[in-house]
Each structure stands twice: as C-alpha cells, then as structure tokens.
C-alpha cells in the first residue's frame with residue numbers, strides 16, 4: 074500500500090513522538106509525585122522543619138511499610154477486576170499466629186532450639202499461613218466463581234473470629250530481641266552504602282544490556298543521553314535516600330523488605346506473562362479469554378500472591394508492633410485500597426501500576442504523619458485525610474477529562 | 477450562502493497528539509440530499525462526523541461549521557441533538573443488559589409524575605421500529621440480538637430523535653445484503669421527508685445505489701466533492717488510494733493438500749439454554765492450503781459454528797471434530813490454540829481488542845508464549861515481531877505504543893487481524909475479517925490470506941459479502957437455519973445459487989461432504 078506519513082515505522086526510523094507518548098502515558102504518575110512533594114513542603118513549613126528531619130523522614134517510610142506491602146498485591150487484584158477486603162485481617166491473623174509461635178509454641182515444643190532457628194521458623198509459619206489462606210481464597214474465587222467482594226468480605230469476618238480464637242482476647246508479646254530486628258532495626262551504614270553501590274551498578278549494567286538486546290533486534294534506541302540521564306537520576310535517588318537515612322540510623326529493615334517486594338512484583342507485572350495477562354483480563358475479559366488466556370488460573374495465582382504478601386505484611390506487623398492483639402490489621406485493607414486508587418489504579422480494572430500505589434501509600438502516610446506532628450486532634454485527622462483522598466481523585470478525573 | 481445548503485465545513489482541522497486527523501476540510505452538503513463520505517481507514521471520516529455530532533466540542537478543533545447559515549458552536553452531544561443532528565456511531569453504543577425499547581429512549585424516557593411510563597415507552601419504540609419496518613421487538617434484550625439487529629436498533633434510536641440531519645457511520649458493515657436493502661429503503665423514505673443524510677461506508681457499490689453526491693477524504697484532506705452521477709467505483713478507488721487498482725481480488729496459486737480438519741454431523745446447544753439448539757447438523761472438511769468460505773444469512777449460525785469450533789460457545793451434543801485424523805474435544809480457546817486453531821472473532825470491540833492497551837500489547841497478547849519463559853518476556857523480540865505484522869497490514873498509527881482505542885475503526889480491526897496472523901496457526905478461522913476495512917487494505921489482507929494458504933495453512937472465512945466469498949474461496953459452504961446445506965466448488969458457485977441455498981428456496985437440500 075502507498076501509506077504516506079503515519080504508518081508504523083518503529084523499527085526503521087527514529088520516532089520523535091514515542092518519547093512524548095511515554096510521557097503522556099505517565100502524566101498521572103508525575104502529577105502524583107508533584108502532589109507528594111507539595112505536601113512535604115507544606116508540612117515542612119508547618120512543623121518548623123521537624124517533618125523532614127532525618128529522624129521523622131526515616132519514621133515516615135517505616136510507617137508506610139505494613140499497608141504498602143498489601144498495596145503491592147492489591148494493585149494486581151484490582152487490575153484483574155477484583156477486590157480483596159480481607160488483607161488487613163489476614164495480615165492481622167498472621168501477626169497473631171507469629172506472635173503465638175514466638176511467645177509460646179517454640180518454648181513449649183523446641184525449648185532448646187537456638188533463637189535464630191525459631192525466629193526463622195516463625196517467619197516461615199507466617200508466610201505459609203498467608204499463602205495457604207490465599208490458596209483457599211483464590212480457589213473459591215477463581216474456580217467456584219464466588220465474587221471476590223463476597224468471598225473476601227466473608228474472609229474478613231472469618232479471620233476476625235480466628236484472631237479472637239487464637240488470642241483468647243489477650244495480647245501476645247512478640248518483642249523477642251531477634252524477632253524485633255525484622256521491623257525495628259536498621260541496616261549498618263556501611264552495608265547501606267555497599268547496597269546503594271551494587272544497585273547503581275545493576276542499574277547501569279541492565280541499561281546497557283537492554284540497549285544491546287534492543288540493538289540486536291534492530292529496534293531504534295532512545296538517544297544515549299536520555300537513557301544515561303534516566304539511569305543516573307535513579308542511581309542518584311538511591312544514593313540520596315541512603316545518605317539521608319544514614320544521617321539517622323541507616324536503611325530501615327522493613328523498608329528494605331518493601332523495596333525488594335516492589336522490585337520483584339513490578340517485574341512480575343511488566344515482564345512476565347502472569348502480569349501481562351492480568352492487565353489484559355482487567356482490560357477486556359472476553360478478548361483475553363478468546364486469546365487463549367487461562368483466566369481462572371491467572372486469577373487464582375494473583376490471590377495466592379496476595380496471600381503471600383499478607384503473610385509478609387503480618388510478620389512485619391508483629392515485629393513492628395511487638396505483640397499480637399485482637400485489633401491487629403483492622404481497617405488496613407482500606408488504606409491499601411486507597412493507596413492503589415490514589416496511585417492511579419482504575420476501579421474498573423485493567424489500569425494501574427505498583428509504583429503509583431507506592432506513591433499513593435506514601436502520600437497517605439505523609440498526611441497522617443504530618444498531622445500527628447502538628448498535633449491535630451485525631452478527629453480532624455480523619456476529616457482531612459478523607460477530604461484529601463476524595464479531592465485528589467477528583468482532580469485526577471478532571472485532568473483525564475481535559476486530556 | 478446558497479439557500480439549499482444545510483451544512484458547510486470551512487477549513488476544519490483537527491489534531492490529535494502525533495497525528496493530524498483532519499486538515500483544512502472545506503465542502504458543503506445540500507439540504508435533503510444523501511451525501512456519501514468515503515476514504516481509507518484513518519482518513520478522518522469518523523472524526524469529522526464526531527465533530528458534527530458534538531463529541532469533539534467547539535474549540536477542540538479549528539475552522540468553522542455553518543448549519544443553516546449559522547455558526548455551529550456545539551458544546552455537547554446533547555446540544556447537537558437539540559439542533560436536529562443525530563448520529564449512528566461506527567461502534568455500537570447500546571447497553572446490552574436492557575431492552576431495545578429502553579435503549580431507544582435511553583436518557584429521554586417518557587415520564588408521568590416523575591415515574592417512567594413503561595407502557596408508553598414500549599408502545600412508542602415499537603411504533604418507531606414498525607414505522608421503518610425494522611424487524612426487532614421493543615421488549616427483546618439487546619444482549620440476545622445479533623450484530624445486525626443491534627445495528628437496526630441503533631438506527632431506530634437515532635430516528636426516534638426526529639432528526640433533520642442523520643449521520644450513519646458505516647451502518648452496513650455488519651448487515652447482510654437483505655438488511656442493507658431494507659436500510660436503503662428507509663433512507664429513501666427519510667429523504668422524501670426532507671431529512672438530510674450523511675452516509676459512510678467501505679462498500680463502495682452502496683454509494684451508487686443511494687447517494688446524491690460523494691466526498692472523498694484521504695489522509696485527513698478533502699480530495700473531491702462531486703455528484704454521484706459523474707463518478708464510478710473505479711474513480712472513487714482512485715481518489716481514495718491515490719492510484720488505480722486493477723482488480724479486487726489477488727490471484728492466488730493455491731494447491732489444497734490433504735484434509736486437516738473434519739467436522740461430522742455436529743450438533744450443539746446454547747450453553748445457557750438447553751432448548752436452544754444453535755447448531756443442527758454441520759458437516760464439512762477442510763484441506764491444508766485451502767480457503768473455505770462460509771456463506772449464509774445473518775443468524776444462519778455461522779458465528780455460532782466457529783465459536784463452537786474454537787471451544788468458546790456451544791455445548792456439543794452430537795457429532796465429531798477430527799484434526800489431522802484424530803478426534804479432538806476442544807473445551808476452551810486455549811486448547812484450540814494448542815491444536816493449532818486460531819480465530820479472528822466477529823466483534824472486535826467485545827471479543828477482539830483490549831481497548832485500553834497499546835497496539836503492541838494487543839498484537840502480542842495471544843502469542844506471548846513465543847517470546848517468554850515463565851520468568852521473562854523478551855520484549856525486544858515482542859516489539860520486533862509485532863512491528864513486522866503491524867506493517868504487513870499497514871496499521872495507521874503514530875507508533876505501536878498508541879492506545880488501541882485511539883485508532884480508527886478499520887485500524888482497530890487490523891490490530892485484531894495482526895494478532896491472529898502472528899499466532900501462525902494450522903487452521904485460521906476468520907469471522908468477517910474485512911468488516912469496516914477499506915478497499916486497498918482488503919486487497920492486502922486477501923494477499924496475506926493467499927500467502928498463508930500457499931504455505932499450507934487452512935483458512936475458514938465467514939463473510940456477508942458474497943463477492944468476497946466468491947472471490948477468495950476454493951470451496952463455499954452454505955449455511956441455512958443452523959445447518960450446513962451444501963458445499964459448492966468455486967467453479968460451480970454463483971451468487972444466485974448461494975442465495976437460493978442460503979434462503980432455503982432451492983429444493984431438496986443435499987448434505988455433502
């Protein structure tokens with residue numbers, strides 16, 4: 074055909090509009106990052122700088138981890154067109170179980186085992202409980218086709234009951250020194266720098282390898298300076314972060330856990346079939362099905378992963394709080410969901426990024442933290458947080474409409 | 477301004493990021509005429525109509541539109557309706573879960589004391605349907621209608637507005653010939669009542685049956701506006717694609733080989749309703765390197781048949797499917813693909829595209845297994861191969877990262893085709909593959925089909941366009957009332973013979989293998 078100007082020319086010719094396209098597609102994320110920075114600046118002045126002091130900065134990130142870990146999985150769940158209301162209680166249940174093992178079980182059954190072993194086993198038990206619950210829940214939703222809203226709502230009640238049974242209404246201590254390290258300790262400063270160095274090297278190496286691979290397939294490369302700039306910026310962020318938390322006590326252990334999870338799950342979302350299929354199912358279920366995608370299997374896997382993440386979150390929660398209680402994790406599911414929506418995940422499915430949800434989570438935590446420092450009465454904290462959430466999503470909708 | 481001009485476009489320009497969809501369009505439409513607009517996929521036809529219907533409001537485009545000599549500055553679709561401008565969009569916009577009547581009066585339900593007057597709503601909508609002889613019941617659920625009937629409902633919806641200007645964007649792409657004729661009758665009737673009609677189609681013959689004048693667009697530019705009388709199909713094609721096209725169907729050099737797929741006396745029922753037998757005895761065989769056309773009227777069970785073969789619809793109650801000599805049971809599309817069967821579905825919006833994803837992701841969706849282990853997708857290989865297929869049927873877009881929903885209708889169809897071409901099947905089922913595609917690109921698709929067949933791939937093609945079936949098939953299976961009536965060789969097939977078989981007017985249907 075004689076196709077003039079605009080036919081696909083990706084491989085052969087340099088395409089200036091592609092970069093613009095990438096920016097347009099991510100406009101929302103940038104706006105969100107800007108909003109977050111605006112909030113930080115606001116609180117910085119309202120609190121005479123305390124807000125961004127090394128100590129509070131460090132606490133801010135630590136505070137977000139428990140719900141942020143849930144948000145990572147929640148993004149995939151919502152993108153696939155589902156919802157999970159049970160995450161808060163599931164993580165809470167895991168935290169109670171882990172506390173129980175830490176406080177009583179090992180003492181009764183393995184009295185002579187070294188603390189390192191029992192702590193590791195406790196963590197394992199926590200992850201296992203979360204994952205198994207995910208398996209059951211995923212099976213009910215994917216194969217028995219009970220809507221996820223109902224299944225997970227039921228789960229929420231069931232887990233609430235299970236927590237009461239496990240705790241017998243009492244608080245279980247989980248403040249053993251070794252166990253507390255998980256969420257309360259910091260990575261030694263030198264190790265922190267080494268990690269930052271390794272990350273930077275990995276970033277640059279993978280950038281060059283990516284370029285090479287693209288070149289091999291004859292795909293036009295973005296100009297070298299663009300990739301270099303991007304990678305340098307990212308490495309700069311890593312060093313900057315490590316520098317600032319090192320001024321206080323170093324990289325926070327739970328934040329490290331969160332980062333590892335975010336990296337792994339972002340990879341799953343973008344670079345594996347599981348991830349791609351999830352977005353396709355959420356975007357058009359019928360088209361996905363007719364493309365030969367195993368929708369049930371995919372849905373099942375997503376809920377298993379969600380369960381696993383609740384396991385992680387529960388372990389961190391137990392260590393962070395230092396005990397397991399009947400109230401553990403109550404309401405956290407709503408924070409996790411809010412973080413996703415704020416971060417651009419569409420409630421209709423098919424759209425959303427883990428990075429966005431992390432920013433959303435950070436914004437929510439930044440608000441709560443800032444209002445606490447300013448000694449705003451907790452009643453008003455609720456009012457303000459709720460209003461900001463609704464306003465932010467409204468602004469986002471308005472932006473989309475004019476696009 | 478002349479008195480008999482109802483609409484006048486003056487230098488209308490519309491830009492999307494990375495693309496100029498309309499470039500200084502200037503022409504006018506006379507009152508009471510039927511004005512055809514034609515052009516290749518992505519030429520800007522739908523965009524121009526959306527501007528006229530208020531979808532893209534005043535201020536989002538440059539230039540001026542005069543309506544009865546007045547500057548038309550639409551702020552909304554609602555306002556366009558108020559001005560007497562009604563549109564039937566290219567993509568169906570009905571709500572599937574409610575009835576035909578509710579759809580027709582959606583947003584303007586008759587109310588009495590604040591409560592919807594259902595009796596009036598159904599009576600009125602039935603009136604509209606009957607007035608224009610549309611064979612649809614006001615109380616049927618839209619979900620249960622075929623594409624053709626849905627199209628009729630859309631038209632009724634637009635007509636119920638008492639429009640002065642009626643825009644029809646490819647109304648016949650899903651209609652059979654009989655239904656098309658019926659629509660033409662309706663349009664002639666409307667013309668008598670002084671309604672001005674703008675008519676878009678890729679079936680060029682239709683313009684000569686119905687329009688008074690024709691405007692041709694190419695790459696967003698106005699090429700000509702002329703009375704239909706002085707034009708011919710060949711001239712139109714030349715204006716559209718910018719060069720002459722000698723033939724509509726490329727000559728293939730196909731040599732059908734051994735039988736690959738055999739279907740014996742297949743019966744199947746609707747999985748949701750065991751009283752509804754959707755296939756009542758279909759038998760045929762398919763050879764490697766052959767194109768088997770399936771002809772039949774709307775609702776003759778063609779789509780149901782191929783959906784069932786693909787494992788996605790009917791529950792098989794009787795009969796056998798054999799692939800390469802072995803009997804197979806296909807329970808899902810996933811399984812069908814493992815056997816080497818692929819299908820381009822009929823409804824691109826519902827079954828083909830993930831509209832909110834990029835062209836790239838749509839094309840590679842069914843083929844990711846080829847580029848990936850469980851742990852990684854080789855996105856470079858993905859991009860390279862997708863680009864190859866996108867180019868081979870010349871998808872018009874700024875690049876492969878553009879959203880599928882931002883493409884013109886025909887280009888969306890091309891994305892779906894590219895996706896299934898890429899799956900390199902043994903048997904390729906194509907359900908109305910050239911629906912909404914321009915003549916030039918149709919030719920490209922036919923060439924690809926020939927290539928595939930020459931490589932030994934067996935193709936099943938459903939089409940409502942009899943000329944296409946006759947032009948492309950080695951053999952033609954005619955279906956009537958959910959049965960296969962007879963399979964004709966190309967040499968013995970004629971339009972009349974097929975129609976006679978399809979309508980069941982030929983005596984003694986003979987089942988033939």
Ligand SMILES: Nc1ncnc2c1ncn2[C@@H]1O[C@H](COP(=O)(O)OP(=O)(O)OP(=O)(O)O)[C@@H](O)[C@H]1O
Pocket residue numbers: 492493495496497515516517518519520521522523524566872873881882883884885886887912
């Ligand atoms: N919302 C949008 N965003 C970006 N580009 C768009 C959008 N809508 C249309 N376009 C582009 O504008 C051009 C004209 O599209 P349009 O839908 O008017 O074509 P068309 O003539 O109706 O084609 P077809 O015959 O395939 O329906 C195309 O290149 C298309 O990609």
Ligand SMILES: [Mg+2]
Pocket residue numbers: 521522523566645884885886
């Ligand atoms: Mg169009």
